[in-house]
Amino acid sequence: MSQSLTSYLFISAALFSIGLFGVLTRRNLVAMLISLELILNSVSISFMAFNRFVFADKSLGQVFVIFIIALAAAEVSIALSLILWLHRKKGSIDIEKAKDLRG
Amino acid sequence: MMITEIVFAALVIIILTGALLAVGLKNVFYNALALILCLFGVAALFIYLNSEFLAIMEVIVYIGAISIAIIFAIMLSRPMTQKTEPENRGKVIRSAVLSALFFGVLAKVIASTAWPIASEQGDYSIKGIGKMLLSTQALPFEVISLILLIAIIGALVLSSPEDNAS
Amino acid sequence: MTLTGNFILDQTLTIILYGTIVVLFVSVNALFLVWAERKISARIQLRQGPLHVGFQGALQTIADAIKLISKELIWPRESDKFVFWLAPILVFAPVLSAFIIIPLSQHFVIRDLNVGFLFVFSLTNISFIGIFIAGWSSNSKYALLGSMRAVAQNISYEIPLLLSTMGIVMAAGSLRLTDIVAYQNKYWFICTQFPAFLIFITAALAEANRAPFDIPEAESELVAGFHTEYSGMRFALFFLGEYTAIFISSAIGASLFLGGWHGPFLPGPVWLLLKTYLLVFIVMWIRWTFPRLRSDQLMALAWKVLIPFAMFNILVTAILIYYQKFFI
Numbered sequence: 001m002s003q004s005l006t007s008y009l010f011i012s013a014a015l016f017s018i019g020l021f022g023v024l025t026r027r028n029l030v031a032m033l034i035s036l037e038l039i040l041n042s043v044s045i046s047f048m049a050f051n052r053f054v055f056a057d058k059s060l061g062q063v064f065v066i067f068i069i070a071l072a073a074a075e076v077s078i079a080l081s082l083i084l085w086l087h088r089k090k091g092s093i094d095i096e097k098a099k100d101l102r103g
Numbered sequence: 104m105m106i107t108e109i110v111f112a113a114l115v116i117i118i119l120t121g122a123l124l125a126v127g128l129k130n131v132f133y134n135a136l137a138l139i140l141c142l143f144g145v146a147a148l149f150i151y152l153n154s155e156f157l158a159i160m161e162v163i164v165y166i167g168a169i170s171i172a173i174i175f176a177i178m179l180s181r182p183m184t185q186k187t188e189p190e191n192r193g194k195v196i197r198s199a200v201l202s203a204l205f206f207g208v209l210a211k212v213i214a215s216t217a218w219p220i221a222s223e224q225g226d227y228s229i230k231g232i233g234k235m236l237l238s239t240q241a242l243p244f245e246v247i248s249l250i251l252l253i254a255i256i257g258a259l260v261l262s263s264p265e266d267n268a269s
Numbered sequence: 270m271t272l273t274g275n276f277i278l279d280q281t282l283t284i285i286l287y288g289t290i291v292v293l294f295v296s297v298n299a300l301f302l303v304w305a306e307r308k309i310s311a312r313i314q315l316r317q318g319p320l321h322v323g324f325q326g327a328l329q330t331i332a333d334a335i336k337l338i339s340k341e342l343i344w345p346r347e348s349d350k351f352v353f354w355l356a357p358i359l360v361f362a363p364v365l366s367a368f369i370i371i372p373l374s375q376h377f378v379i380r381d382l383n384v385g386f387l388f389v390f391s392l393t394n395i396s397f398i399g400i401f402i403a404g405w406s407s408n409s410k411y412a413l414l415g416s417m418r419a420v421a422q423n424i425s426y427e428i429p430l431l432l433s434t435m436g437i438v439m440a441a442g443s444l445r446l447t448d449i450v451a452y453q454n455k456y457w458f459i460c461t462q463f464p465a466f467l468i469f470i471t472a473a474l475a476e477a478n479r480a481p482f483d484i485p486e487a488e489s490e491l492v493a494g495f496h497t498e499y500s501g502m503r504f505a506l507f508f509l510g511e512y513t514a515i516f517i518s519s520a521i522g523a524s525l526f527l528g529g530w531h532g533p534f535l536p537g538p539v540w541l542l543l544k545t546y547l548l549v550f551i552v553m554w555i556r557w558t559f560p561r562l563r564s565d566q567l568m569a570l571a572w573k574v575l576i577p578f579a580m581f582n583i584l585v586t587a588i589l590i591y592y593q594k595f596f597i
Contacts (some may be wrong), residue, residue, distance in 0.1 A: 020201070025195050040144050059235060081261035167424070
């Protein structure tokens with residue numbers, strides 16, 4: 001089971017759906033960010049699985065996962081700065097409270 | 104070998120449990136801890152995919168930096184004894200149905216495709232990654248370093264005190 | 270070696286055997302190091318240290334351990350009980366992982382990983398999370414301040430720690446500790462990478478929250494930092510984790526810079542232990558010699574001094590390797 005491509009792809013799809021559920025459901029901004037990290041990790045697993053089983057001659061999948069990890073780090077730093085700035089302005093990080101632009 | 108299969112099954116259970124706890128629990132601090140558990144499982148899964156270096160990188164960057172930053176943000180934005188948010192039942196059920204449908208579609212596509220499995224194994228060593236980063240993937244490598252620089256500058260600008268803004 | 274015929278039983282017995290040996294070694298080592306610290310600090314301060322319990326106070330640590338075990342385990346009010354219980358475990362467990370990779374002699378290492386010492390430094394990130402949640406779940410100001418400072422210090426000093434070892438990795442051509450130690454049979458890396466050695470020692474001191482970088486658990490500053498609210502055996506776990514972290518950093522430093530098990534007459538493991546305890550002695554000597562650095566001085570040291578020097582070291586090493594086609 002650990003040597004077949006489809007089991008890794010199932011894990012990746014399950015993680016993606018769980019992350020999607022979290023992004024849609026949670027109201028706390030940091031909880032949405034955590035669910036976003038789950039989605040990014042599911043994509044990393046699927047890249048690595050394809051690198052191991054389908055495109056096995058180059059390590060392009062691993063290089064791409066390095067890029068994904070670096071991008072996730074950059075994104076989390078900006079996202080957390082924005083979340084803390086919103087907390088300073090509004091007093092809470094509930095996404096339902098941030099509706100100043102609502103017409 | 105049976106031991107590797109048993110450990111693989113345990114890893115899958117750890118990953119899925121961590122992910123479900125990370126989106127399901129009410130206390131956002133517990134969500135962050137469950138995310139750390141899930142990421143640890145993903146790093147162990149990378150070892151199964153022949154890449155110990157990426158497993159170590161995942162632990163160092165994701166668990167050692169990103170998760171700590173997330174926990175910092177949680178600590179700075181709410182006290183521990185604050186009540187958690189009330190949930191909207193309709194929204195939860197709609198999101199669950201949507202995610203389940205999405206997973207169903209993906210699973211059907213995965214199961215019914217004839218994946219072309221490669222027969223020979225390539226070079227997975229750290230030397231290979233290094234060579235590729237500096238020769239064929241040199242452009243994304245430089246762009247990533249620029250993106251990280253921009254992110255650092257952006258985070259500094261966003262978190263500077265307001266009376267200092269010029 | 271096959272003890273029984275069955276492969277799974279064999280592997281399980283091997284794991285249990287190695288685990289028991291490591292735990293026993295960690296306990297005896299902690300005993301010895303606490304006694305050594307008290308004796309060394311006493312002699313540096315021109316006093317005697319423990320004298321009464323056992324020969325020259327050697328069993329003093331056992332008396333202290335019995336006292337700690339008999340203390341009441343306090344749960345602070347309003348604390349998050351699960352996280353409070355989890356924190357000392359997360360702090361102590363990862364340091365045990367380092368014993369897997371240290372090469373004791375030419376043929377004996379528990380697991381010679383391809384990523385070598387990075388394995389240890391990745392798992393110590395989990396102990397930072399333990400420190401963080403220890404302060405958070407204690408629900409007390411001093412603990413929270415101490416843990417925030419500790420985590421900021423630890424993640425800042427991790428970068429010079431890893432960068433300083435990259436020169437050695439480039440010279441030896443591999444991350445495996447056995448390859449790095451085998452490369453040192455002509456000369457030790459401390460001769461050619463001396464700045465990297467200094468950066469490594471400084472960063473390893475800061476990683477272990479050890480003076481002069483012990484602002485997070487400073488005894489005269491923040492009550493006791495992030496482990497203020499911990500008592501009894503839980504406090505002992507933090508303590509054990511810190512001393513084992515010092516031993517692990519010294520053992521890895523001895524393998525990377527001082528030539529590991531190489532040496533003329535004595536067997537390999539004895540040389541490794543001698544070199545490790547030499548580095549531990551230097552670490553303890555530094556503690557009782559230098560004053561404590563303030564938080565901002567500490568961060569300035571990491572970001573403005575150590576990281577540029579470490580990067581410069583990597584640059585010079587790379588140039589020398591490339592243009593001379595051999596390393597000095």
